[in-house]
Amino acid sequence: MQPVIPNAPKSAALFERSRQVMPSGYTRQMTVQKPHPLYAHHAEGCWITDVEGGRRVDYTNNFTALIHGHGRREILEAITQQSGNLISSIMPTEPEVQLAELLCERIPSCEEVRFMNSGTEAVMIAVKAARAFTGKSKIAKVEGGYHGQFDLTETSFQPSPELWGDPKAPNAVSNQVGTPQSVLDEVVVLPLNDIESSRALLRRHADELSLVIIDPLRMQMGLVEPELDYLTMLREETERLGIVLIFDEVMSLRSSYSGTQGLKGITPDLTTMGKIIGGGFPIGALGGKREFMSVFSIDEGDPKVKHSGTFTANPMSMHIGHVAMELMTPAAFDELDRLGQRLRGELEEIRAHFGIPGYVEGVGSVGALIMSENHIGNYRELALAARNGLLERIAVFQSLLMEEGLSTMRGGFILSTAMDDEVIDFTLQGVRNALAKMKSMF
Numbered sequence: 001m002q003p004v005i006p007n008a009p010k011s012a013a014l015f016e017r018s019r020q021v022m023p024s025g026y027t028r029q030m031t032v033q034k035p036h037p038l039y040a041h042h043a044e045g046c047w048i049t050d051v052e053g054g055r056r057v058d059y060t061n062n063f064t065a066l067i068h069g070h071g072r073r074e075i076l077e078a079i080t081q082q083s084g085n086l087i088s089s090i091m092p093t094e095p096e097v098q099l100a101e102l103l104c105e106r107i108p109s110c111e112e113v114r115f116m117n118s119g120t121e122a123v124m125i126a127v128k129a130a131r132a133f134t135g136k137s138k139i140a141k142v143e144g145g146y147h148g149q150f151d152l153t154e155t156s157f158q159p160s161p162e163l164w165g166d167p168k169a170p171n172a173v174s175n176q177v178g179t180p181q182s183v184l185d186e187v188v189v190l191p192l193n194d195i196e197s198s199r200a201l202l203r204r205h206a207d208e209l210s211l212v213i214i215d216p217l218r219m220q221m222g223l224v225e226p227e228l229d230y231l232t233m234l235r236e237e238t239e240r241l242g243i244v245l246i247f248d249e250v251m252s253l254r255s256s257y258s259g260t261q262g263l264k265g266i267t268p269d270l271t272t273m274g275k276i277i278g279g280g281f282p283i284g285a286l287g288g289k290r291e292f293m294s295v296f297s298i299d300e301g302d303p304k305v306k307h308s309g310t311f312t313a314n315p316m317s318m319h320i321g322h323v324a325m326e327l328m329t330p331a332a333f334d335e336l337d338r339l340g341q342r343l344r345g346e347l348e349e350i351r352a353h354f355g356i357p358g359y360v361e362g363v364g365s366v367g368a369l370i371m372s373e374n375h376i377g378n379y380r381e382l383a384l385a386a387r388n389g390l391l392e393r394i395a396v397f398q399s400l401l402m403e404e405g406l407s408t409m410r411g412g413f414i415l416s417t418a419m420d421d422e423v424i425d426f427t428l429q430g431v432r433n434a435l436a437k438m439k440s441m442f
C-alpha cells in the first residue's frame with residue numbers, strides 16, 4: 001500500500017507527461033505514491049517545497065544522504081568554488097586525497113579507500129575484492145538485507161513467505177524476474193540474529209565463502225537491528241574460517257563519527273560507504289585494512305582487481321563530500337544524537353498516550369515508530385507484520401504526517417543538522433495530530 005498525497009494539480013500534470021516517457025511515469029521504485037508523486041520544486045534548510053507550494057519538514061533527506069539538509073551555506077560555497085575550478089577530469093585531484101584521509105582517520109577498518117559513484121557500486125567492487133583476496137566465490141548475507149541493486153547481493157532482499165524455506169537455512173530467492181539460478185547458487189542466506197544457525201551455515205560453506213556482508217544497523221523499514229552478539233559471532237567466525245567480513249555502512253555511517261563499527265566496537269575487514277560522504281552528490285567508497293585492499297595494488301604488477309570508472313572520484317563529489325564530512329565534527333554528531341533521542345523519547349510518550357501498540361526504534365539521527373504489537377527481530381517477523389497491517393498503518397501514518405507538514409520515508413524520521421528543537425516541537429505536534437486520527441485503526 002502506498003501513501004496518498006493531497007490534491008496536487010501541477011504534480012498531476014507533470015506525472016502525465018512523465019507517463020509518456022518513463023515506465024508508469026517513474027524512475028525510482030521507492031518514490032511511488034498514489035495517485036502520483038508530489039514533484040519537488042526547491043528546498044532550504046530542513047524544509048522542502050513542492051510544485052504546488054506545499055512546504056514540509058524534509059525527514060527523508062534523500063534516503064538519508066543529506067545529513068545537512070538542503071542549501072547549507074558552506075556546501076553551496078564549496079559547489080560554487082569547485083564547479084569554477086574543475087568539474088571532472090581523468091587526472092586525480094587533491095579533494096580525493098582529502099576525503100580518503102578523512103575516512104581513514106575516522107573509520108576504524110579503513111586504512112585505505114577507493115571511490116565509486118554509488119553504494120551499489122561500492123558493494124559490487126567489495127565483492128570482487130573479497131573474491132580476489134580469498135580465491136573463493138560464494139557470498140553470505142542475511143535474509144532481508146539491503147545492499148543496493150546488484151543482483152547477487154539483492155538476493156533474498158524481500159522474498160515472499162511461500163519461498164522462504166527452512167528458517168535455520170533460508171532459501172536464496174531472486175529479487176527480480178529473470179535472475180539466473182547460477183547467481184542464486186552463489187548466495188548463502190543467513191537468518192538474522194539466529195546465532196547458532198548462522199554459525200552452522202558459515203562453517204558448512206566455509207570452503208566456498210569469500211565474504212559475509214551485513215548492514216550493522218539495518219535502517220530500512222522496521223529497523224531490524226543486528227544484535228551485538230550476532231555481529232560478534234560473525235566477526236569471530238569469519239576470522240577463524242578465512243572469510244572476509246564486510247560491513248555495509250552506506251546508510252549506517254550517519255550513526256556516529258566513526259560509523260556503526262565505531263559505535264559497536266566491532267571492526268570488519270572491508271567497509272562499503274556512500275550517501276552522507278558525498279555531501280549530496282553521488283558517491284560510493286570501499287575502505288579496508290591494507291591487507292584486504294592490497295587486491296587493488298599495482299606495486300607488484302597487475303592488480304588482482306581492476307577498478308576504474310568515468311566519474312569515479314570526480315572532484316565535485318570529492319570536494320563537496322569532504323566539506324560536508326568536515327562539518328560533521330564529534331559535536332555535530334552529539335547534537336544530532338541529542339535531537340534524535342528527544343524525538344524518539346517523546347514519540348514513545350505520544351504512542352503510549354494514544355494507546356497505539358508498538359515501540360520506537362532508532363539510533364543517533366534516525367527514529368521510527370514501529371506500529372507492531374510484537375517486537376520485530378528478523379526479516380520474517382517483519383514480513384509477517386507487514387502482511388498483517390503494518391504496511392497499511394505506515395502508509396496511513398505517512399499520509400497523515402504529510403497533512404501536518406512532515407515529509408517522511410514510510411513514517412520514519414531521518415534528521416539533519418538543519419533541524420533544531422523548534423522543528424522537533426513542530427514535528428511532535430504533527431505526530432500527536434496524526435496519531436489522534438489513527439487511534440480508531442487499532
Ligand SMILES: Cc1ncc(COP(=O)(O)O)c(C=O)c1O
Nearest residue numbers: 118119120147148215248250251
Ligand atoms: C545498506 C545499503 N547498501 C547499499 C545501498 C545502495 O546505495 P545507492 O543507492 O547509493 O546505490 C543502500 C541504499 O539505500 C543501503 O542502504
